[in-house]
Amino acid sequence: xxxxxxxKTYKIFIGGKFPRTESGRYYTPxxxxxKPLGNICxxxxxxxxxxxxxxHSALGGWATRAxxxxxxILYRIGEMLEGRRAQFEAxxxxxxxxxxxxxxxxxxxxxxxxxxxxxxxxxxxVFSAVNPVSSSYFNFSVYExxxxxxxxxxxxxxxxxxxxxxxPIIAGGNSAVVLASESRPLCSVTLAExxxxxDLPGGVVNILTGNREELLxxxxxxxxVNSFVASDLKPAExxxxxxxxxxxxxxxxxxxxxxxxxxxxxxxxSTQEVKTTWHPIESSIAGGGKY
Amino acid sequence: xxxxQKTLEWEYAPAPEAAKIAKVAKRYGHFxxxxxTAPSSGDYFRTTNPATNKKLSEVADGSAADVNAxxxxxxxxxxxxxxxxxxxxxxxxxxxxxxxxxxRAREFAIIETLDGGKPIRESRDIDVPLAANHFFYNAGWxxxxxxxxxxxxxxSLGVAGQVIPWNFPLLMxxxxxAPALATGNTVVLKPAETTPLxxxxxxxxxxxxxxxxxxxxxxxxxxxxxxxxxNHPDVNKVxxxxxxxxxxxxxxxxxxxxxxxxxxxxGKAANIILEDAAIDQAVEGIxxxxxxxxxxVCCAGSRxxxxxxxxxxxxxxxxxxxxxxxxxxxxxxxxxVGAINSKEQLKTIQKYLKAGVxxxxxxxxxxxxxxxxxxxxxxxxxxxxxxxxRIAQEEIFGPVLAVQTFRTVPEVIEKANNTPYGLSAGxxxxxGARLFQISNALEAGVVWGNTYNQFDPASPFGGYKxxxxxxxxxxxxxxxxxxx
Numbered sequence: 001x002x003x004x005x006x007x008k009t010y011k012i013f014i015g016g017k018f019p020r021t022e023s024g025r026y027y028t029p030x031x032x033x034x035k036p037l038g039n040i041c042x043x044x045x046x047x048x049x050x051x052x053x054x055x056h057s058a059l060g061g062w063a064t065r066a067x068x069x070x071x072x073i074l075y076r077i078g079e080m081l082e083g084r085r086a087q088f089e090a091x092x093x094x095x096x097x098x099x100x101x102x103x104x105x106x107x108x109x110x111x112x113x114x115x116x117x118x119x120x121x122x123x124x125x126v127f128s129a130v131n132p133v134s135s136s137y138f139n140f141s142v143y144e145x146x147x148x149x150x151x152x153x154x155x156x157x158x159x160x161x162x163x164x165x166x167x168p169i170i171a172g173g174n175s176a177v178v179l180a181s182e183s184r185p186l187c188s189v190t191l192a193e194x195x196x197x198x199d200l201p202g203g204v205v206n207i208l209t210g211n212r213e214e215l216l217x218x219x220x221x222x223x224x225v226n227s228f229v230a231s232d233l234k235p236a237e238x239x240x241x242x243x244x245x246x247x248x249x250x251x252x253x254x255x256x257x258x259x260x261x262x263x264x265x266x267x268x269x270s271t272q273e274v275k276t277t278w279h280p281i282e283s284s285i286a287g288g289g290k291y
Numbered sequence: 292x293x294x295x296q297k298t299l300e301w302e303y304a305p306a307p308e309a310a311k312i313a314k315v316a317k318r319y320g321h322f323x324x325x326x327x328t329a330p331s332s333g334d335y336f337r338t339t340n341p342a343t344n345k346k347l348s349e350v351a352d353g354s355a356a357d358v359n360a361x362x363x364x365x366x367x368x369x370x371x372x373x374x375x376x377x378x379x380x381x382x383x384x385x386x387x388x389x390x391x392x393x394x395r396a397r398e399f400a401i402i403e404t405l406d407g408g409k410p411i412r413e414s415r416d417i418d419v420p421l422a423a424n425h426f427f428y429n430a431g432w433x434x435x436x437x438x439x440x441x442x443x444x445x446x447s448l449g450v451a452g453q454v455i456p457w458n459f460p461l462l463m464x465x466x467x468x469a470p471a472l473a474t475g476n477t478v479v480l481k482p483a484e485t486t487p488l489x490x491x492x493x494x495x496x497x498x499x500x501x502x503x504x505x506x507x508x509x510x511x512x513x514x515x516x517x518x519x520x521x522n523h524p525d526v527n528k529v530x531x532x533x534x535x536x537x538x539x540x541x542x543x544x545x546x547x548x549x550x551x552x553x554x555x556x557x558g559k560a561a562n563i564i565l566e567d568a569a570i571d572q573a574v575e576g577i578x579x580x581x582x583x584x585x586x587x588v589c590c591a592g593s594r595x596x597x598x599x600x601x602x603x604x605x606x607x608x609x610x611x612x613x614x615x616x617x618x619x620x621x622x623x624x625x626x627x628v629g630a631i632n633s634k635e636q637l638k639t640i641q642k643y644l645k646a647g648v649x650x651x652x653x654x655x656x657x658x659x660x661x662x663x664x665x666x667x668x669x670x671x672x673x674x675x676x677x678x679x680x681r682i683a684q685e686e687i688f689g690p691v692l693a694v695q696t697f698r699t700v701p702e703v704i705e706k707a708n709n710t711p712y713g714l715s716a717g718x719x720x721x722x723g724a725r726l727f728q729i730s731n732a733l734e735a736g737v738v739w740g741n742t743y744n745q746f747d748p749a750s751p752f753g754g755y756k757x758x759x760x761x762x763x764x765x766x767x768x769x770x771x772x773x774x775x
Contacts, residue, residue, distance in 0.1 A: 126441060129766055131750045131766075139749075243543050243546040248757060249554070249757045274736065276736065277739075278745055279740040
């Protein structure tokens with residue numbers, strides 16, 4: 001007799017835990033050949049707010065962690081992905097992508113992890129500055145994470161695009177709340193399982209599934225969100241994002257390039273602040289500085 | 292028998308700078324396409340000396356038509372000579388402007404003080420030299436941009452619309468124009484309506500430098516003129532320094548466009564005195580932090596946090612120091628605190644003084660004779676200030692200090708960050724480790740350790756949170772004017 005297959009319940013990822021949406025709502029996107037992909041959580045405003053709380057409490061520990069350690073954890077995400085290649089490929093195919101495209105997208109996603117893992121402890125060195133001021137001060141500018149970042153992952157590239165959105169945000173020490181591709185949500189849920197087993201502290205990345213139009217206004221107006229990142233918004237959505245951002249002047253980052261295909265330290269800088277510190281240098285002849 | 296104490300009376304003889312050196316025309320038009328241009332409306336408005344409220348000159352009231360002409364000129368210059376010029380040649384023009392400003396520094400300082408009310412000591416030693424230095428610093432970048440942003444071929448944005456405030460009229464013009472030109476953009480700039488003169492004098496220098504027509508255009512007017520620049524469809528980049536309220540309106544009004552923006556907005560900076568600080572130096576830093584430029588400084592150290600153990604000593608020394616501050620004629624080289632920039636601003640400050648008293652804080656002002664005409668406010672300090680008080684929450688933009696105390700470092704970090712603003716902060720401690728610990732934890736774009744209100748063209752300036760976004764100055768200030 002044939003064994004009955006166990007179907008997976010797709011959940012969302014908040015604070016390192018896997019709840020269903022508090023709203024009890026679901027939607028059923030169609031995959032290859034019109035086959036339903038599953039009863040996917042249609043996350044609510046409350047789910048988003050819970051995620052921001054989780055992201056906020058995770059922020060301090062993640063931002064102050066050694067950049068070297070963040071690097072190791074991002075690399076670990078890559079390792080975990082590598083081990084689950086087959087599952088991600090199968091999900092991509094289920095969502096309507098060809099086998100060869102699925103294979104190359106998973107490979108690209110893994111390589112993105114390795115790429116950004118390497119930048120964690122290097123972008124600061126490349127882009128910070130010691131500023132030669134004309135007075136007797138040691139003056140330097142360093143990058144600091146902007147804080148909690150809300151992001152919308154690209155609709156089409158549901159794995160590489162999602163990772164390409166998340167990685168530059170967390171590589172720089174921010175925490176993130178990400179809304180996954182609405183029509184192709186399967187990989188996001190599985191990616192959450194990868195993140196949960198990658199030594200990434202709970203709450204650093206939170207992943208929601210649901211309706212972009214419904215959640216966008218909350219994501220761009222929330223007072224405890226410091227920045228918003230997206231790559232494929234429509235003109236009206238861009239305008240809404242910029243208009244609503246004035247609540248707390250959150251930094252709106254509308255990427256011109258597809259994050260699935262972008263490997264750049266400038267992507268990390270887009271969710272960073274520059275802090276400049278002045279510290280006096282004593283200049284007295286007693287110190288032997290002058291002859 | 293008690294001996295009679297001999298008291299020393301220190302009287303400073305007046306040392307006024309010569310106002311007559313300033314060459315101010317009776318009337319100024321806009322500077323558009325290299326030419327002085329009468330406003331299309333025919334309307335002019337007065338600019339006055341806030342120390343006397345006497346008229347200095349009158350300047351053109353910019354209409355949408357004037358702004359349009361300026362943007363058009365900037366576009367033509369961008370598509371034409373300026374856009375085609377090599378970085379090396381661009382840089383040489385900017386160096387020239389720096390030199391011309393240095394040569395005429397004394398005249399510029401006097402006009403800055405006449406028009407804005409700030410002490411001549413500040414315009415002479417800070418505003419004007421720093422403005423020239425910004426041109427000098429940025430000039431050298433013009434042909435070296437490929438070194439500034441590794442692995443990127445950067446390009447200019449186009450026409451930059453720039454709107455600047457009245458607290459550092461010439462310096463803000465330099466902060467805005469110098470990097471815009473170095474990166475290959477052209478400019479339409481509007482100075483504040485109460486302080487237009489040094490920007491117009493800068494236009495004279497720009498004309499003298501031989502800069503191609505239309506590369507820099509200066510249009511005067513009030514808020515509506517600024518809005519016409521910001522909302523002009525052919526402006527590619529908006530750079531604004533001013534209040535958070537107006538900054539938010541600008542961000543909203545350009546939301547439907549792909550204009551790039553940098554906003555340099557308000558602040559309510561914490562100046563933190565730890566018990567191991569050198570108290571005498573710290574007191575100087577407190578005074579410089581809040582009474583510099585009458586407190587008309589977005590990064591002013593307007594919230595003072597003193598560790599409880601040294602509170603009494605700090606306050607005693609601070610009040611004693613405040614008694615020695617000379618408030619009065621801005622043109623006098625002895626003056627420490629000049630005139631409040633406008634009647635309107637004086638009213639705002641007085642409203643906050645009232646609010647401070649109403650909210651239960653204790654007000655102290657040193658005994659000083661204020662001139663009978665003009666706009667004046669004594670240096671003021673409030674103690675016993677509740678965190679919820681308006682004087683602890685809102686930007687006053689005047690010589691008003693709100694003092695709070697703390698016991699532990701985590702407590703003061705929490706209090707310092709408890710504001711929507713995040714422009715700057717000061718930390719005073721003899722211990723470098725503690726100073727850097729606090730600097731790391733503060734949500735502020737600039738942190739001054741054992742000093743305050745230091746500026747340099749090589750040092751990026753700009754805020755966290757609702758103090759705006761983008762940086763000005765240094766290598767990081769170039770990014771705001773470039774496409775990657």
